[in-house]
Amino acid sequence: MDHLDRLENISVHILREAYANFKNLCMLWSIGKDSTVLLWLTRKAFFGHVPFPLVHIDTNYKIPEMIEYRDRLTQEWKLMMIVGKNEEALVDKLTFPDGAVDRIACCRNLKTKALINTLNGTWKRMRFNHHSNSYEVDRSTEPYTGVIVGARADEEGSRSKERYFSPRDTYSEWDVGDQPPEFWNQFKTDFAPGTHLRIHPLLDWTELNIWEYIERENIPTVSLYYNKGDGKRYRSLGCWPCTNPINSESRTINEIIDELKSGNLKNIAERSGRAQDKDDGGGLETLRREGYM
């Protein structure tokens, strides 16, 4: 068994535990490489099927290719696709690109708030209708009690403290100091009413593992990850006003793998293209505690 098999099997086991224990389960799909690998692992776990809805938080500022790709795979793979938005903030122009708030506050509005209220069902959810090929208001407003997320421990400091099954209180807050123990493949799958769990099947994966797996499995990814001739590519995807490509010649998956192995990116944090991470010192950890992904 090689290291990718090992990672794959642990993730599959966790996904199946989640599915067996949560009636209202969903998976966040940011369209990025990690959550797309997670989606693929779901199809592995359930023999080609994706038996729970995928939730995408649309900020209206996602790079257009991302949305195209989302809707294409939704149709091809017959996904139960749910989209949530902070419509109020968008209408009131309470965003960074509108110049109204700083980057962190913008993330809080368009992502964290949208996410929390989509998950708990207070705000409108749009569901893809595979007959009409369009999004319609979802009839279900039940809160999701299990939320599968593609976080990896190696991404940055605060994530290295995560558990596979991580409890969040009613306000989606995360108590980093007092987390449940997790050992012997037994996870926290019981939860008090009003609380929910975040489930992290990719916790042990590294950025390199993700690309190696994409290569091995031939998983379709957004073209933004590859240099198309201008010496630039995205390493991490987000909203266009706050996400910049990095300088890189990698045109293919294999070139990305080589680039990661060569150590050219060793001293550059993966999310360095994400401006909001730098805005203030502990900003990301604060956002994270509030429920940001």
Place this chain on the structure above:
Amino acid sequence: MNTKTPIEHREKMNIVIVGHVDHGKSTVIGRLLVDTGSLPDGKLDQVRENCERNSKPFEYAFLIDALKDEQAQGITIDSARVFFKTEKRDYIIIDAPGHIEFLKNMITGASHAEAALLVIDANEGVRENSRRHGYMLSMLGIHQIAVLVNKMDLVDYSETVYHSIVQEYTAFLHQINVKPACFIPVSGVLGVNITRHNQTIPWYRGKTVLDALEEFHNADDIEVRPFRMPVQDIYKFTRFGDNRRIVAGTILTGSISIGDQILFFPSGKKGVVQSIEAFNTVTSSTVSAPYAVGLTLAEQIYITRGEMAVKATEAKPCVTSRVKTSLFWLGKNPMTMKKEYHIKTGCAKVPVMIEEISRVLNADTLQWTDSKSVIDRHDVAECILRTSGPIAFDISEDNPLTSRFVIIDDYEISGGGIIQRDLDDSQTRLRDNVYVRNVKWETSGIPSEKRADRYNQKSALILITGKKDTGKKTIARALEKRLFDDGKIAYFLGIGNVLYGVDADIKGRSVLELANENSEHIRRLAEIAHIMMEAGIILIVTAIELQQDNIEIIKTIVNPDRIETIWIGEESDSELRCDLYIESIDSIDEVVGVIKENLQEKNIIFRP
């Protein structure tokens, strides 16, 4: 995108480092990183400069903290990971917090390790957490342990000091059945015996820490042990146009091939592996631990999450509801005798209570006492647990992986442990009998699901009980009629019909009145019910004041999920737990309506 770079497959090993706080864990790790050249360029200098600027002495702990991005905390509250590699393999060092407050984090970190380094300060000697951590390692099943006697420079590299610590700690480990791989005298700060021998300790010629690490080996015997797979789920994605019925699970030990006969416990059902399913890969005809797999069976048998699949030709697991265990408690509230908890082992989760606390290792004094009646936070205890239904497992001596369990208190994992021994419960003999029956049973060519489809019902046993003269029989007959009129296949079995026929040889007492002495009557009744349920029928039986013991017998013999017990009339003080209580009867029709609704809710009969 079609040129393939071969991915190197390097061996990986998780090592946990434990020990009393300040005994030098961070220093040892730091030194390992420095001496193996595993630090990012300039990192060491950067941290040294930082210390100088703030005029504090350099500590390797700062380096580790810098690596872990944890300076703010000052103290390792969680198990964090650092990486280094040698020619032989990649190491992940899990730095487990030494503080007792964070024992649950230490356990979380350590449970992923294949081997451990345990650090003891030569100057301070064996302390409370040196022992506690040693104990936890043994409970967690980590048996490869190197003990580092650190800060040898502070005791002038004294052989006497070293040997007295070795002696004291060996004696302790011996008590808990742990044999360390080695003891090594080291100085973390000065780099003595970490990766290099130097002449500093002339009397020591053994391994360095790095040698010890390289000699540990990855668990590789899981494939050759008997096949064990907790059933995680049964999938049937018919909604997506997929008719496969897949038994999914992660193989803990052993391997399984297409055509193998497997048994499921505790039900004792049997099946033959028809295919091994997988997505986007070529499937093979054999799979082994630790793969997460999916199997289809040649015949459609009814099993559920929580059963353990084993190979029919290999050692059977233990099945019982009473077990002798060693457990550690992490809960904020102590574990007490009267309270009901849940035990999770494999994928099974059942209610559990303490039957007896044999002895407790006190968290503060680390002394055994046999007079404690509760298990406090951080205590380790030996106790007998009683589960509400049978569980399937192995004892730790036979298979550590299938002997493990955790205890849930309310919503939290609050303890964990290993099963040392299986103890008989009241059903042991009967259960063995049922297993033989199941193995010999000729499975019908018509799957029970097809039968359920045709009959528009699942088979069930409806037990109507209550005090004498409460109209049970009238209700039973009315229910039979109502179900029949609805087109269901239902049958009311009068006890007398059994008594004078099947029970003719043991007749002599009225069957259910003196139930305790009449377990053979109950057994026969249950076997008849089992046959009729196999035929797809809803069977209705009445009995006067059924006891919990009777129900246990019936549950061992027929599928416990398909038994509906209904109590009619005023409540009694017996221990019996029923599914439905009907206190007063105004009209028979109404009562029958309530029962019918209950059956619909339980999905035994389907709404038309």
